[in-house]
Amino acid sequence: MESRIERLCIERGLKMTGQRRVVARVLSDAGDHPDVEELYRRASALDQHISIATVYRTVRLFEEQGILERRDFGGGRARYEPTEDGPHYHLIDVETGKVIEFQDPEHEQLMRAIAARLGFDVVSLRLELFGRRRGQPQPIRDDNARHEAQTDSRDTIKGASR
Amino acid sequence: MESRIERLCIERGLKMTGQRRVVARVLSDAGDHPDVEELYRRASALDQHISIATVYRTVRLFEEQGILERRDFGGGRARYEPTEDGPHYHLIDVETGKVIEFQDPEHEQLMRAIAARLGFDVVSLRLELFGRRRGQPQPIRDDNARHEAQTDSRDTIKGASR
C-alpha cells in the first residue's frame, strides 16, 4: 500500500522508483530520527536493491521537497524526520541518547520578540535541550564527556510541554 | 605581552610552546567566531611555524580546558570563541552570515521549566536564531537555499536583548 510520504512524492510529480518507494515507506513508518545508515539498514531489510548512495540522494531530494527535515543532534551524522504539522523541538537525554519531542508556543513568541528587539525577523531557529532525568541516583559527574557523542539514532519519545 | 588566554593556560600548567602562545593570542584578540582555517590563517600571519594540525590540536586542548567553546552554526565546520562570563546565544543574519550575540535570562528560565515538565534537568542547550533584517527591501525568496551554508567565519556584532 501507498505510504504517506509516497503520496507526497506523487503529488510533487517525483519519479517513483522502487528505491524511493522503499525509502518513503521506511520514513513513513519511522517514529524516530534515524540517520542515513539506519535508514539504509531499514531499507535494505525491505529490498536489497538499494545502495547507500541512493539513500543519501533520496534523503536530500526529500529534504529539498520539504518532505523531510534534517536535524543535527551532534555527533557528525545528520538525522531525519518527516516534516510534521507544527514546529517542535528536541530534548536529548544525555544518559540514553533518547530524543523527546516537545513544543512550546511561548518559546516561539519569545524568540520572535528577541529577534525583533535586535531588528530581525526569525527565518528559522534551532533549539535543542540536553538533559538528565531528575530524581534518580545521579552518576558521577563526567565533565569531559561531550554529551553529543553518544546520541543514538533509534528511539524517540513524544511528549507535549503544554 | 601575555594574552588573556595565555594567562589561563599558565594557570592550568599547560606547556607553553610558541605555537600555543600564538593561537592563544589570536583567540584573545578575536571578537568573532572563527573556524579552524581562519584561526590558522591568522596564526600564520604572526608565525609561519604553525601547521593546521597543531591548530586543531590546540583548539581541542583549549576546549577540554574550558578555555574555549566550540560552536556549530551549520556548514560543517566547527567555530570557536573564548569562554565568556555568562551564557549567551547567537542570531545569524541569513543574508550576510554575521553573528549577533544576545542573552536572555527569561529564556533560560523557560527552558528549565520546559525540561522540568518533562522530568529533566537541563545539562546544556543549543539555541540559534537565523534571521533577516527587518524593514529593508527583501530579496526574492530563495526557498531552496540552505541558510546555513553561507555562514561566514569572520565578523560578529554583540548586542544585548535585555
Place this chain on the structure above:
DNA sequence: ATATTTGCAAAGCGTTTGCACGGTT
C-alpha cells in the same frame, strides 16, 4: 524514446592520528 535515477567506486571535506623530530620543563 528520452530524460532520470541507480550502483559502484572514487573523490571530497573537515578532522584526527602515527611517526620521527624538535622544543619545554
Place this chain on the structure above:
DNA sequence: AACCGTGCAAACGCTTTGCAAATAT
C-alpha cells in the same frame, strides 16, 4: 634527560559525485 608537542602526510567518517548501465514516464 625525559617528556611532551609538532609537522607531515596518511587515514578517518560522513557525504557527494562521475560514469555507464538500468528504469520511469
